[in-house]
Amino acid sequence: MSADLSKTAYDHLWMHFSRMADWADTPVPTIVRGEGAYIYDDRGRRCIDGLSGLFVVNAGHGRRELAETAARQAAELAYFPVWGYAHPRAVELAERLAHLAPGDLDKVFFTTGGGEAVETAWKLAKQYHKLTGNPGKYKVISRAVAYHGTPHGALSITGLPALKAPFEPLVPGAFKVPNTNIYRAPVHGDDPEAFGRWAADQIEQQILFEGPDTVAAVFLEPVQNAGGCFPPPPGYFPRVREICDRYGVLLVSDEVICAFGRLGTTFGCQKFGYVPDMITCAKGMTSGYSPIGACIVSDRVAEPFYRAGTSFLHGYTFGGHPVSAAVALANLDLFDREELNQGVLDREADFLATLSRLRDLPIVGDVRGNGFFYGIELVKDKATKETFTEEETERVLYGFLSRALFENGLYCRADDRGDPVVQLAPPLIAEQGLFDEIEAILREVLTQAWAKL
Ligand SMILES: Cc1ncc(COP(=O)(O)O)c(C=O)c1O
Structure with a gap:
């Protein structure tokens, strides 16, 4: 070299x-x-x-303790998949995340990063609707300028045309609504409440334009990263939650950045008081000492997948990797202690x-x-x-x-x-x-x- x-x-x-x-x-x-x-x-x-x-x-x-945890776990069990088998660290981490997540978000599907978590959430939403008698619900709504990752599905959800152009055609059925950039708000720029109502209502409009029977999920970050950190205006998320419930659309909180303390709470949705149907997360789960991601799913959404004879036909070789799961647990201990x-x-x-x-x-x-x-x-x-x-x-x-x-x-x-x-x-x-x-x-x-x- x-x-x-x-x-x-x-x-x-x-x-x-x-x-x-x-x-x-x-x-x-x-x-x-x-x-x-x-x-x-x-x-x-x-x-x-x-x-x-x-x-x-x-x-x-x-952080030496995170490095040492990784070494110890690699010596004990470096790798085993979570495909029909469990290993202790994946079980412990899934249980810990379920306890930390709000509401009935109790089921944890591990990935190796954020884009895979987003990809997982879209596929899961599609199959959920098929299993519950709504096979036409496959579309997703997300926001202009938002970044949700690079796999084809996640890239379709991404609202950055220049990033997508080289790879068109992408996955059909991904639609965009305005984001919560109040600095450049087209209306109500001086009234955050009114702006929040307007921005949430754009999601309802889009659901109605597409037809509620065709929309599977809405993907939103608690604070949108791309475009430069757009917080939600007051009232925005409660109204989005109501809209999603009204039309049987799943709310996915993409917390690949906003989870694990970035906003001062374990999950970003907890900062703004809403409970999504799924949380996608990655990055800070291990503070980067080993890669892992997850899609955390509500019991309600998971239920049809737990029926006899059904499975979610999706997975990653390195999803829930023992070393990463061990490091995530140690990282969460460190978060608590400090x-x-x-x-x-x-x-x-x-x-x-x-x-x-x-x-x-x-x-x-x-x-x-x-x-x-x-x-x-x-x-x-x-x-x-x-x-x-x-x-x-x-x-x-x-x-x-x-x-x-x-x-x-x-x-x-x-x-x-x-x-x-x-x-x-x-x-x-x-x-x-x-x-x-x-x-x-x-x-x-x-x-x-x-x-x-
Ligand atoms: C909100 C959001 N979703 C998804 C991703 C993709 O995550 P990854 O790069 O781990 O695939 C990112 C990456 O920054 C992100 O910020």
């Missing part, structure tokens, strides 16, 4: 969602170590992990207040989010909310901002899947000192970005 890892990376490591050509003459940033809320690159530079890797490392880096969720609830207002200081910069149009999950929307003109042109996005967001933030010691995400945003989601151990550091780096780099516009 070459000593120059970043050159070898360009030669052999096909990076995800990356323009590989950009790395032909530029070293690929290579992260070699993590400790707490910091990561270190191969040149020994320390950087704040402002995105918990990819909304994953919720307990922070360098009261990580409560810490987020205690400090979320301070984090938001610290980031909101950036509103004095001309380039900052909006700061929004919940828990430890925030988006800073960048604009060219605060008064008109004019956004960047394509050329400016290319030059300033991609050509300058991402790299400059990293060079200045902050790994986070500069994104234009909706309008240009910078996203922050640090490990849940972050405290005021780190919030201040993040704000100072953003202030410096956003000021330089403004000069380049």
Whole structure:
């Protein structure tokens, strides 16, 4: 192997969602170590992990107990499938998740990641309706700009046309409604309650347009990630719940990011007081020390699958992997012991207040989010909310901002899947000192970005 890892990376490591050509003459940033809320690159530079890797490392880096748990489990039983057999860690984790999940969400179908959990939920919804006498209910409704993963089904649910275009035709029957971006609300922008009612009613309209007998499920994130952290307006989820119940449509809470403390609760739906029919989750379940995902299903939805002679014909070789399940259990123990969720609830207002200081910069149009999950929307003109042109996005967001933030010691995400945003989601151990550091780096780099516009 070459000593120059970043050159070898360009030669052999096909990076995800990356323009590989950009790395032909530029070293690929290579992260070699993590400790707490910091990561270190191969040149020994320390950087704040402002995105918990990819909304994953919720307990922070360098947790030896999670690493040691993984090693112990691998030595005891490295692998066995959950296809008609059980192993202790999968059983214990399923029971623990069922206890932590709200309402009667008691059945846990393991996957290896988030996209597979979303894929599972759609297939499960389709078969559920077939088993309960509604074979025509197969369509799904989700929101504009929302990201739900890359398998064909999950990608169809995703509301980002540019991400889907290369792979059309996708799975038929996936329809989109407006999201809860109140900063750019087409109506009721100054009245969150009215906006929430309107946004929820768009789901009802879509169900009626398609025909209630054809709609299987609605997929929503508690706080929508893509587009830059859109929290739900007041009253939104209770109304969506009512609408789904009225038309026999399953509500899937896609919590691949929002579960496991990102919003200060184990599940994101608990922050906003609704009970979905299914929760999809992954990422923070192990804080990234080993991969796993899950679709957590209500007893009501699971019931027809538990009838004699019936099975859900779906599964993954590595779903519920013993090492990942063991690490997830240890991670949940760590969450309890260190009261990580409560810490987020205690400090979320301070984090938001610290980031909101950036509103004095001309380039900052909006700061929004919940828990430890925030988006800073960048604009060219605060008064008109004019956004960047394509050329400016290319030059300033991609050509300058991402790299400059990293060079200045902050790994986070500069994104234009909706309008240009910078996203922050640090490990849940972050405290005021780190919030201040993040704000100072953003202030410096956003000021330089403004000069380049
Ligand atoms: C809401 C949501 N759903 C699904 C996914 C896909 O998860 P994965 O990348 O683990 O397949 C993501 C990934 O970020 C996500 O944010």
